Amino acid sequence: MPEFSAVPELSAADSWEDISPVAELAYGGYGHTAEYHASAASIFEPKRSLVARIGGRACGTCAVYSLEMTLPGGPAAVAGLGYVTVAPDHRRRGVMSAMVLRVLHTLHEAGAEPVAALNTTEAGIYGRFGFGLASQAAKVRIHRHARDLRETAGGERTVRIGAPEEHAAALAAVYAQCVGERPGMLRRDAVWAARAVLDLPDHRGGSGRLLCMVVEEEGEPSGYALYRLTAAWEDSVPRYEVSVRELFARDPASGTALWRALLDVDLAGSVVADRPVDDPVLALLADPRSAAPVLRDQLHVRIVDVDRALEQRGYAAETDLVLDVTDPLCPWNERRFRLRTGPEGGECRPTAAAADLELTSRDLGALYLGGTSLVQLARAGLVRELRPGAVRAAATAFRHDPAPFCPIVF
Ligand SMILES: CC(C)(COP(=O)(O)OP(=O)(O)OC[C@H]1O[C@@H](n2cnc3c(N)ncnc32)[C@H](O)[C@@H]1OP(=O)(O)O)[C@@H](O)C(=O)NCCC(=O)NCCS
Structure with missing residues (x-):
């Protein structure tokens, strides 16, 4: 940690202002519209968020959000850090260091969320604070010439296209059905749902407005995609990019119908999307090489209290392990x-027994959502096996x- 040349004074924020x-x-001096500020303020929690001041002047910020995140085993409270x-x-x-440490210590002392999570502008910043890379997205680009998908059983779906606000109820219903499906997903109330369809004209960067595609099965919404088009021409041939912000489907046929419709958008040359690393579309592509997925870091997770954190998630197998944690x-x-x-979950207690595995809390954070291989961490020399078989069992x-x-992104 750097030495403070002036120790910042940390206090709770009064308001978004x-x-x-x-x-x-800090983000480059871009002025934002009143709509942007109203949206940011709508999710802001002043009492939990910090302002750092030196000599009375505000010089640092750290927002803390009360999130409900799906974990392996079910939903739980997680503190989200942003701004x-x-x-x-x-x-x-050392201003950032002071703020992040204060947040972690406050969560511990208050017995609040035992886990913190964030998305970050630069992936190299937070490892030093014990945040582990817990989820990744695969950026896929599917070109029109490679858009053939294998058949999915389950029948036809009707696709409708419109403005997101016309379909607000359908979006909320489908999201609520899908939120428990994957760790890392966040429950959304009306305020967070409004952020999901926020479409600020000055953030479009030359693209069209946000559109919404809804699929229905027997009149009921069963999936949706939020997307926008960016015009592009190559030798007078249209090669528009269809950029997908969100795609959720409650059953395989609805997901396939959405992808077919997106890949069939008029004028489109390709569809791009950040997707789960095991997204079904990667299995559906007749030409799997064409999507060329590129991995990108997504959620970075910090274990605040090892025992409480490990007890609030579920596990895929029975084990009895002693973890020696460095933090x-x-x-x-x-x-x-x-x-x-x-099957009932985990029980985690301090012990004096001999350790089976040695690891840092950062690597426990990486393992927390179930997306990182413990075998991989062990092979990288980041987790040390002290009892033969412990790595495999824990993995x-x-x-x-x-x-x-x-x-x-919060
Ligand atoms: C990133 C940011 C918050 C860092 O604030 P800061 O007060 O300068 O950070 P600190 O002085 O506490 O630095 C702590 C450590 O992090 C390192 N660090 C800071 N910014 C870093 C970066 N962008 N990448 C990698 N390491 C970084 C420092 O070198 C220091 O390392 P050390 O402990 O080995 O000396 C600040 O540069 C900023 O506002 N950037 C623009 C906004 C942004 O990207 N925020 C992150 C959003 S998630």
């Missing part, structure tokens, strides 16, 4: 824990199918 001037400067920003003239003096920034985690898992228990995914 405490945060926005510093955040705006971690430091004024350009106060960087590299210099949250020293209450620096000890051995006995984790017993089974099976921690893994979750389907893979985690979070379509929301």
Whole structure:
């Protein structure tokens, strides 16, 4: 950690207006519209969020959101961090470090959420604070010439296209049916649902407005896609890009119908989307090479309290393991824990017994949503096996199918 050249004073924010001037400067000085600020303010939780001041002047911000996230085994409370920003003239003096550490220590002392999560502008920032990479997205680009999909059983679906606001009820109904399907997904109330369809003209970057495609089965919504088009021409031939923001379907036939409709949009040359790494479309493509998925980091997870965190998720197998955890920034985690898992969940208690595995809380964070292979971490030398067979047993228990995914940036 850097030495503070001036120790920042940290206090709870009073309102979004405490945060926005510093955040705006830190993100490059773009002025935002009243609509942007109203939307950011609608999810902002002043009492939980921090402002850092030096000499009375605001120079750092850190928003904290109360999220309900799907974990392996069911939904649980997770603290979301966002708008971690430091004024350009106060960087590299430890302001961010002070804010992030304060948030982690406050969560622990208050017995609040035992886990924190964030999406980040730059993937290299948060490992030092014990955040592990817990979910990834696969960026796919499917070209029109490679749009053939294998047949999916389940019958025909009707597709309707319109403005997202016309279909608000359908979107909410489908999302509610899909939110429990993958770890990393966040429950959305009306305020967060409104953010999902936010379509600020000054953020479109030359693309068209947000559109919505809804599929129905016997008159009931069974899937939707939010997308927009970007015009492009190549030698007078239209090669528009269809860029998908969200796609959810409650059954395979509805998902396939959405992809077929997206790949068949008039003037389109390709469809691009950030998808779960095990998205069904990757299995459906007749030409699987064409999608050329590229992995990108998504959720970074921080275990605040090892015992409470490991008890609030489910496990895929029965195990009885002693974990020796290293965590210099949250020293209450620096000890051995006995984790017993089974169909009912996990029980995690401090123990003096000999350890089976040695790992950091950062790597526990990476494992938390079930999307990271413990075998991979062990082969990378990040998890140390002290009892033969412990890596394999823990890997099976921690893994979750389907893979985690979070379509929301908070
Ligand atoms: C990223 C940001 C918040 C860092 O704030 P800061 O107060 O300068 O950070 P600190 O001084 O506390 O730095 C702590 C450590 O993180 C490192 N670090 C800071 N920014 C980093 C970056 N972008 N990439 C990698 N490491 C970074 C520092 O070098 C320092 O390392 P050290 O502990 O080895 O000395 C600030 O640069 C910023 O506002 N950037 C623009 C907004 C942004 O991208 N925010 C992140 C949103 S999730």
